Amino acid sequence: MTDLLGGWSVLVTAEHGGNDVPPDYRELFEGAKAELASHRGWDPGTLSLARSLAKGLGATPITSTVTRLLVDLNRSAHNPKVFSEFTRQLPRDERVALLEHYHRPHWDRARAAASRGTGARGVMLHLGVHSFTPILDDVVRTADIALLYDPARALELELATLWSHALSEALPDRVVRRNNPYRGAADGLTSALRRTFSGSRYLGLEIEVNQKHVRPDGTFPPWVSEALLGTLVAVLGT
Numbered sequence: 001m002t003d004l005l006g007g008w009s010v011l012v013t014a015e016h017g018g019n020d021v022p023p024d025y026r027e028l029f030e031g032a033k034a035e036l037a038s039h040r041g042w043d044p045g046t047l048s049l050a051r052s053l054a055k056g057l058g059a060t061p062i063t064s065t066v067t068r069l070l071v072d073l074n075r076s077a078h079n080p081k082v083f084s085e086f087t088r089q090l091p092r093d094e095r096v097a098l099l100e101h102y103h104r105p106h107w108d109r110a111r112a113a114a115s116r117g118t119g120a121r122g123v124m125l126h127l128g129v130h131s132f133t134p135i136l137d138d139v140v141r142t143a144d145i146a147l148l149y150d151p152a153r154a155l156e157l158e159l160a161t162l163w164s165h166a167l168s169e170a171l172p173d174r175v176v177r178r179n180n181p182y183r184g185a186a187d188g189l190t191s192a193l194r195r196t197f198s199g200s201r202y203l204g205l206e207i208e209v210n211q212k213h214v215r216p217d218g219t220f221p222p223w224v225s226e227a228l229l230g231t232l233v234a235v236l237g238t
Helices: 023-029 033-037 046-057 092-120 154-170 189-196 222-236
Strands: 008-014 124-132 145-148 176-178 202-210
Touching: 008 046, 008 092, 046 124, 046 202, 046 222, 092 124, 092 189, 124 189, 145 154, 145 222, 154 176, 154 202, 154 222, 189 202
Parallel strands: 008 124, 124 202, 145 176
Antiparallel strands: 145 202
């Protein structure tokens, strides 16, 4: 969290930053190497991108590297999809333990940071950093970068519109989308925090970057973070 340009507090999170399987659960994933390495197991490139954006904004990122196939930190605890086929059939007490050990702490940290931010400056900007597979169900996703938001919240709509336009100008050879390939108001951490904080005090935007840009070392090229950071600071300063 940081004070940006004297008027904003910023929170950066990455819910799917890795595909780690804790030792106690490795038996569940025997033979699932391909699934863990795929987009179903994690969001490649997001851990380093979240850290880069947070550093540029003077913030401390809240991240996780536990595979979402164990428990999905960007789903509400009551969402049936919070557990995958690898964990859905576990006894109830073991599923509750997964939520208590991995899901709740991440959400509690984000909620506490948002609460501090709205109390300190009155306006908290939460950037959830994610990435998406270039092809899903034989459909090619054309976006290079996308911003997800709730169009019913006026400030989120305004910021996403201004930021996407700035990104398009800064990256004329790239495709920038809004609420594509996912809906910004769908179930997730930002949607949950919207229920806690008013639209005038909390703005939850998710950044989605196409995984086709992930380099062999698992990171995005510098232009991704540079464009996102440069245009965001410019937009917030106007």
